[in-house]
Amino acid sequence: MTPTDDGRTWNLTDLLGRSMGRITEASASQFTIHPEGHASETMTGIDRGPFASLDAALAAIEKHTRGVCRRNPGEDQP
Numbered sequence: 001m002t003p004t005d006d007g008r009t010w011n012l013t014d015l016l017g018r019s020m021g022r023i024t025e026a027s028a029s030q031f032t033i034h035p036e037g038h039a040s041e042t043m044t045g046i047d048r049g050p051f052a053s054l055d056a057a058l059a060a061i062e063k064h065t066r067g068v069c070r071r072n073p074g075e076d077q078p
Contacts, residue, residue: 001058001071010054012039012061012069023057026050031057 001010001023012020012035020039025031030050035043046064051057061069 001069014038023054025054029053033057033061 001012003010008025010023012022014020019037021033021035021037021043023031023033029052031054032049032051033043033046034048035046042065043061047060049057049060051060058069061067
């Protein structure tokens with residue numbers, strides 16, 4: 001996961017660098033998952049939110065995909 005310049009959107013990519021969608025912050029404590037590309041099938045049926053935090057959205061992705069979803073190194077602040 002990599003933040004964009006606007007500070008309210010984070011791009012999701014897999015370990016091969018393919019786009020998996022994004023997470024957006026609509027307002028305080030309202031984070032929503034927007035799967036795309038290869039993740040559209042992988043995340044079919046996922047609760048897209050809104051979530052109270054970015055970490056809660058990441059946890060939902062991890063639980064649904066049974067994988068690890070993490071921030072890029074050095075980008076541990078929302």
